[in-house]
Structure formats: structure tokens, C-alpha cells
Amino acid sequence: MSTQVSVDGSAGAAPSAREQPVPLRHPDRLFIDGRWVAPTTASTFAIIDPATEELYYRAAEAGAEDMSLAVAAARRAFDSSGWPQLAPAERAQWLHRIADRLRRRAADASQLWTRQVGVLHSMSKGSIERIGASYDYYADLAADFPFEVRHRPNQGPFGAVVREPIGVVGAIVAWNTPMSLAAHKVGPALLAGCTVVLKAPPEAPGEAYVLAEVAEEIGLPAGVLNVLTADREVSELLVRDPRVDKIAFTGSSAAGRRIAAVCGDRMARFTLELGGKSPAIVLDDYDLETAARSLAAAECTLNGQVCSSLTRIIVSRHRHDAFAEALGSFFGAVRIGDPFDPDAQLGPLAMERQRDRVEGFVAKGLAEGARLVTGGGRPEGFERGYYLQPTVFAGVDNGSTIAQEEIFGPVLSVIPADDEEHAIQLANETPYGLNASVFTDDADRALRVARRLRAGTVGHNGYRTDPAMGFGGFKQSGIGREGGRDGLLPYLESKTLILDGLPTGYDPLD
Incomplete structure (x- = not known):
């Protein structure tokens, strides 16, 4: 049975589709601590258009020192900037701003997605336009998510279970749908009060760079989101770094097993969204x-x-x-x-x-x-x-x-x-x-x-x-869930409080 083809060769594409410039301001730099900085190495990743096999653009390749600087920025922002102490509703406003700016950049992100990995432009346009809704979804959770639940303890007059940010998150996304995958990591992490190092895939870093540009445009506090592109060896430094509290990974089951082993060795938290059959x-x-x-x-x-x-x-x-x-x-x-x-x-x-x-x-x-x-x-x-x-x-x-x-x-x-x-x-x-x-x-x-x-x-x-209902797998398809309310929980730690007195502003439980 033969396959029908639409055209021979590359004909059929809109004449101007491949004439548009790369819609990125700083593909030769890394976004660390709120600034675009030159990498410490001269190496770059060649991004190839899969429909033409021609070079689309080059992206900066992060080295070991760059990864360390990004982690340090995220650690500093978590420990000293006051970001984790903001009320969830305040952090939610930042997520709404991200969503709004991403909607404005939908055409750019769609162009990048198609040119980098060959996804049909007819599909990428609609899918990218919905990415902002993911950030809005997590922002809206701030209104009723149980970040604090009162209890009557067996000792003392005040008890509560509070959910606090887990800390610095290393987010690693795959090349097939990088902007969507990033949204389901960065969105809940920021709402929770975490800071993030987002490691973009070398094959398709463009959408992560758009997110970094958005963070810069809205004035997201320095170090809260850091974006860089690295190979597997430097990416493992992110997984191994003791300053990183959690790894959120999407990719192959083989890589997921490696990450689980490294995180288990140092008792770091992790969620894995892996392969399927x-x-x-x-x-x-x-x-x-x-x-x-x-x-x-x-x-x-x-x-x-x-x-x-x-x-x-x-x-x-x-x-x-x-x-x-x-x-x-x-x-x-x-x-x-x-x-x-x-x-x-x-x-x-x-x-x-x-x-x-x-x-x-x-x-x-x-x-x-x-x-x-x-x-x-x-x-x-x-x-x-x-x-x-x-x-x-x-x-x-x-x-x-x-x-x-x-x-x-x-x-x-x-x-x-x-x-x-x-x-x-x-x-x-x-x-x-x-x-x-x-x-x-x-x-x-x-x-x-x-x-x-x-x-x-x-x-x-x-x-x-x-x-919105959650996504993840059994067995070697992963650990944990992304999306939905369950997708927020892995970015939070539960803390039990039992006080020998009633704090100001709290009423006694009946």
C-alpha cells in the first residue's frame, strides 16, 4: 500500500515561512539571575530544521561553571529574596503575568516548535496558544488550595499542617513538547514558592528562551527562574548538586532511572514523566x-x-x-x-x-x-x-x-x-x-x-x-503526576505545627 505525499521535495510550504528571522533576542546567551549572560564556553548547539536538514540557528551551550552559577542564583533567590514568603495569591499574580505575555508570544513559540522538531504548524499554533492557560490554572489554585489546614492536636491549643515550598527545583524537559512540559513544572513550582533552574533540550531550546524573555519582561525577581541549555554530562551536574532540592524530569525511562538513582543517593525529591508503550x-x-x-x-x-x-x-x-x-x-x-x-x-x-x-x-x-x-x-x-x-x-x-x-x-x-x-x-x-x-x-x-x-x-x-486532571504513569512510565492539583503537591513539603499557645489572628477551634 503506497503512501500519498502532498508535494515533492519541500514545495508546499508558505514561501515566507522559512524566511522569518529566529524570534529570539539572545540565543547566544544564558538566562541566569535575571540577566542574559555570556556562557563560559565557546561551544554551541546547532539547531537543525528537520524538514530541510539546514541550520536554523545556534544556541549557547552551558558548561559546568554556568550550571553552578544558575543553581547558585536559584539557591540565593530561595534563601534570601523573600520569594517563598510571599502569599500564594501574590505569586499567582506573577503566573498570570507570565500567561499573558506567553499568549502574546504564541506566534514566535509556534514558529520555533515547527522549525526545531517538525511538528505541523497547523497543530503548533493552537497548542501553543493554550500554554498560557496552564499558568493561569496554577495561579487560580491559590484561591482554594489547602496550603494550611487547622487541626486539633492531642497536645497544645493550636495545630496545623502547612505545605511549604520544597526549595530549588531542577526542571529538565524533553524536546518534543518543551513549552508544555515546562509549564507543568515551572507553573506549580513558582506557585508553591520554589525557585527553578530550567534545563532546555539541546535539540529544541527556543521555547524555553521565550519563557526566559517573558520572565525578564515582567520583572520576575532575579534568580527565581534561570534558563540554560546543556548536554547530558552538564545536566547530570544539576541532578547531583546538593543545592538542588528536587528534580522534575520528562524524558526517556533510561534517563529517568539514572536520575532516580542519583537523587536517591542524596535523598533529593524527584518526579519522573517517562516513556510509554x-x-x-x-x-x-x-x-x-x-x-x-x-x-x-x-x-x-x-x-x-x-x-x-x-x-x-x-x-x-x-x-x-x-x-x-x-x-x-x-x-x-x-x-x-x-x-x-x-x-x-x-x-x-x-x-x-x-x-x-x-x-x-x-x-x-x-x-x-x-x-x-x-x-x-x-x-x-x-x-x-x-x-x-x-x-x-x-x-x-x-x-x-x-x-x-x-x-x-x-x-x-x-x-x-x-x-x-x-x-x-x-x-x-x-x-x-x-x-x-x-x-x-x-x-x-x-x-x-x-x-x-x-x-x-x-x-x-x-x-x-x-x-488538568493530572498526567503520569505506572511502572517504568514514571513516578508522580504532572498537571492538576496533584501536580502541585510534589513541589511542597508538609510541616506539622503544634504550638503551646494560640497565635494572633487565629480563632480557637470549636
């Missing part, structure tokens, strides 16, 4: 073509580079072949194109090494006996760019490489099951547990199956997540 169970009462259409469309999101993608599709053995053909038909007809082409449905992978990695998984799938229904190679007519055809495998063994390891590309595996019980078993037989979905016309049945799936989110009849 998420199942979709299509039950026998659900229409195959409707399910196939939905799953094919969902896998186009971020060109398949989503940790919560529903890439393991489990269907009854007697309906397996029909479903695989339907899925191959819908996914194989996806329109590949330049990410600035409004008609494109799938853009390039983010970088050459990522395409090479995905192609390696395709080769493993074939070698281990899976049947290729569609795709599997590079699309014709695209001499430049890290493009890959949307790919569907059928007859996939649940223990095979492509069924167990996160691919992070537009590759779907169809796995046959004997019955509903077997489908649940197959869904749970993975080291991951980030997302899942149940396709059925029976809501009661969907709930029953969902409660048995070991996943942080379970949707019904489609790919569904809601950060």
Missing part, C-alpha cells in the same frame, strides 16, 4: 473502521513522537486481519508534507538520529516475523528532511521488540488476542504504564476494563488525556 483494546462490539480511523489520526500527533501514543493495538484474533487492513488503509493514506503546508497531516521526525532509530525498529519488526501492512520506508519525492512513511505491522507478537520498546515514531503494531481477558493480559504485559484506551459501545464495560489496566490514564473510544 500504550495499548488500545478494541472490543468486539466496536466498529473496526471507526477505531482504525481514530487511531490513525491520533498517531499523526507530533508525527508519532508522543510518549502516550496508542501504539499497541489489541484486537480479537478473528477480527485481526480485517482491522489491520483498515488501519493500514487509513494510516497509509495520511498526507506527508512540509510542516508549514496546511494540507500536511504528517511531517518529518525531529532529527536524523531519531529517524535512524525508528528505521532500526522497523527492521527489527520484520526480522522478528511481524507482517508489514503499509509503510516502513522513506517516502518518495522527499530528497531532504527526516521523513518516514506511516507504518503498520500486523500479527505482532506481544513479546517482540516493536511491541515492548518505545519507538517514538509513526509505527503502529496490531496484536491478536483470544478474548477480552487475554486482551487485558496482553495490555498489561509491558514495563510501561502511561496511557491506554478501551474501544467499546458499552460504557460499563469500558469502565470495568479500564479499572484493570495498569496505566496512569485510560480513555474511552480514542486517545484521551487531560492535563
